[in-house]
Amino acid sequence: MEAAYKAELLIDLTLVGYKCEDSLDAIARDINILKIEALEIQNGQIQRVNKTSIHIPSQLTAAIHNEDLVGLDDKVKSIIDRLRSGSKQLDFVPIVGMPGLGKTTLANKVYIADSVMSHFHVRGWCCVSQIYSMHSLLVQLLCSISSESPDKYLKNDENDLAENLRRVLLRRRYLLVLDDLWDVEAWNLLEKSLPNDANGSKILFTSRFQNLSSQFKPDSNPYHLLPLTDEESWTFDKKIHRMENSCPPTLSEVGFQIAKTCRGLPLTVVLVAGILATTAQDGWEEVAKCLSSIVLDNKDCKKTPELSYSHLPDYLKPCLLYFAAFQEDEVINVRRLLWLWIAEGMVQQTKGKSLEESAYDYLMALISRSLVVVTKQRTMGGAKGCQLHDLVHEYCVEKAKEESFLCVMHSSKDPFSLAGPSNHHRVRAHNIGELKIWELMLIFPNLRSLLLSGPDGGCYLTNEEELGILLPKLLRVLDLGKCIYVPMEVVSLVHLRYLRLSYLHLAGWPNGFIFPAENLEVSPNLDHLDTLNLAIDPSSQSLQKILAKLPSIRRLKCFGLHSGPRITFATRSCEEIFEFDSMRKLESLHLIQFEGYGFKFPLNLKKLTLSGNCQPRSEISTIGKLPNLEVLKLRSESFVGEEWVVKEGEFPKLRFLELSRLSIRNWTATSDNFCHLEKLVVCNCLKLEEVPACLAECLTLEMIEVKWCRESVANSVKQIQQEQMDSGNEVLKIIIKNYTNCS
Numbered sequence: 001m002e003a004a005y006k007a008e009l010l011i012d013l014t015l016v017g018y019k020c021e022d023s024l025d026a027i028a029r030d031i032n033i034l035k036i037e038a039l040e041i042q043n044g045q046i047q048r049v050n051k052t053s054i055h056i057p058s059q060l061t062a063a064i065h066n067e068d069l070v071g072l073d074d075k076v077k078s079i080i081d082r083l084r085s086g087s088k089q090l091d092f093v094p095i096v097g098m099p100g101l102g103k104t105t106l107a108n109k110v111y112i113a114d115s116v117m118s119h120f121h122v123r124g125w126c127c128v129s130q131i132y133s134m135h136s137l138l139v140q141l142l143c144s145i146s147s148e149s150p151d152k153y154l155k156n157d158e159n160d161l162a163e164n165l166r167r168v169l170l171r172r173r174y175l176l177v178l179d180d181l182w183d184v185e186a187w188n189l190l191e192k193s194l195p196n197d198a199n200g201s202k203i204l205f206t207s208r209f210q211n212l213s214s215q216f217k218p219d220s221n222p223y224h225l226l227p228l229t230d231e232e233s234w235t236f237d238k239k240i241h242r243m244e245n246s247c248p249p250t251l252s253e254v255g256f257q258i259a260k261t262c263r264g265l266p267l268t269v270v271l272v273a274g275i276l277a278t279t280a281q282d283g284w285e286e287v288a289k290c291l292s293s294i295v296l297d298n299k300d301c302k303k304t305p306e307l308s309y310s311h312l313p314d315y316l317k318p319c320l321l322y323f324a325a326f327q328e329d330e331v332i333n334v335r336r337l338l339w340l341w342i343a344e345g346m347v348q349q350t351k352g353k354s355l356e357e358s359a360y361d362y363l364m365a366l367i368s369r370s371l372v373v374v375t376k377q378r379t380m381g382g383a384k385g386c387q388l389h390d391l392v393h394e395y396c397v398e399k400a401k402e403e404s405f406l407c408v409m410h411s412s413k414d415p416f417s418l419a420g421p422s423n424h425h426r427v428r429a430h431n432i433g434e435l436k437i438w439e440l441m442l443i444f445p446n447l448r449s450l451l452l453s454g455p456d457g458g459c460y461l462t463n464e465e466e467l468g469i470l471l472p473k474l475l476r477v478l479d480l481g482k483c484i485y486v487p488m489e490v491v492s493l494v495h496l497r498y499l500r501l502s503y504l505h506l507a508g509w510p511n512g513f514i515f516p517a518e519n520l521e522v523s524p525n526l527d528h529l530d531t532l533n534l535a536i537d538p539s540s541q542s543l544q545k546i547l548a549k550l551p552s553i554r555r556l557k558c559f560g561l562h563s564g565p566r567i568t569f570a571t572r573s574c575e576e577i578f579e580f581d582s583m584r585k586l587e588s589l590h591l592i593q594f595e596g597y598g599f600k601f602p603l604n605l606k607k608l609t610l611s612g613n614c615q616p617r618s619e620i621s622t623i624g625k626l627p628n629l630e631v632l633k634l635r636s637e638s639f640v641g642e643e644w645v646v647k648e649g650e651f652p653k654l655r656f657l658e659l660s661r662l663s664i665r666n667w668t669a670t671s672d673n674f675c676h677l678e679k680l681v682v683c684n685c686l687k688l689e690e691v692p693a694c695l696a697e698c699l700t701l702e703m704i705e706v707k708w709c710r711e712s713v714a715n716s717v718k719q720i721q722q723e724q725m726d727s728g729n730e731v732l733k734i735i736i737k738n739y740t741n742c743s
Contacts, residue, residue: 015557100267227264274369
């Protein structure tokens, strides 16, 4: 592996004009020697027949949802009864047990139960784990309670967050879940923020440590989660394989033996079932032998992921190890993960599919093996968020370190900083604090990927002149999180494929990368860059020149910076139009605060989001003619005017429509419009009188969500649902929240 890394580095350095002391001939000789040694080892052992089939499901329905498979109903009822009864004083309900028993799954089933949601006025959840901060715990709780983005809270200090949480909980019966608690200190930090109004509020926590509950309260009586019996494990296994009543007799004996070896740990059962799902039936005996050798000296299931990893096809192994770049219990944005895999060169394009579609198939293969769990669904179907079980994550971190695949740093005091230059290609630094970034560049001179984050998700770069000079020229992935300063030398990274950053949400700071306008004429094209958040002053006339530097961009988000007084659409000249139509690869575009400007969109555009652009309602017809548009989000006065008449033939492929904070009053459409619409969201449109009745004829419609609108809007949606049901369509789901009687 080291020889391969060295060869790759030498080739890349040669391509960018560096003179290298080593030669490819010398590295090739090293590799040939390794090949000879490997063959000798292989010939001295029994040839292992690989009976693993390569099966990649393409639909999310193939994913195994552990929550639906573990038989926890009796346990859920028992814990709910404890939460709804007992002392009126603030009390604790601990769930304890060894790793892999399903503590988090059980807690989540309780948390989302209807009887719990109706009993408690407020519910909040946070993942604690080994490494935590008071700030992070408070942000997690506030976000889960309010359903707000973390960005709303990250800039607040601990005292403000603690007071905010206290106000939210005061005089309300609340349930807070502290998941994966390792010590009582986390509780000691939170306790002062929690009111005790003697109204039956409860703290539910999960822990792998049996005696932790006594440190909270001597008589807290923890709920001990016990392993499955051998019979339950085998029943569980058969259920996963959808063969409860049809298990072939030839597999019953070896299958039961495998289930028995899992020692009643649901996580082990699920992971092993994921292996068996992609293994030919005559290979089950081999799985049984491998599992026995791994579990034999292991008190819990910490080594089980090793068996799953060894049975993965080679192309999926780096994709799994890449999860080590994320924090334990972190819910990972699926699109971001796929883009990173692609930028790292881990995804091979399949005939007839885009790279993103191929990467999604890779993810589905990991999900089908139960190594990755889907936590959020997309609006239009598919996985939106995912995460790993903490034991699988621990394995990925250890394996990534062992194979020099990824260097993970958790603080500026990590010992690697004293070890001298390293040949690591990837570095992920969490909570870097005061670490000088240029020092990190010196330690890792050959970086291809650099992912940084501070205590709250930002790396807080300051104006370090040395940083720009030292940026590794071979960087393909650069993720700076939230920062104050971004080196302009970024535009010289011609190999860059993935650039993620946003400035801190402070007054006067933009939310995107600012191109150095003075060097636009001489700066090179970023030919490989796929995704970018861009901040620009529309009056500078630089946008068209910048777009020409991004020939491969597929996802673009533009923030309008206004140095002078803003102009309106009515006062701008007709020449002031931004032309995106030449960007042949652009699929997703988000434009924010470009008041007074017009747009020309590319015909290949699939997703469009507009915010605060204040265009006349007539301009929406231009968008309606885009032949491939599937997702349209109109937010925060993106258009002005109270009338919207949808014309014939508009929005031929639209599947998702969001209208948020618009001044629209009358919305007219016919049955020929929105013929492929699947979901409609209407939020804070306080003047809107009703949703077009013609949507009752839309046979593809699956969901309508209405929030903070007039009661008449809610009534029109209910009428649409009733008409669909009368026509035999019972699929349509409606969600109505907080309607108002405003005039």
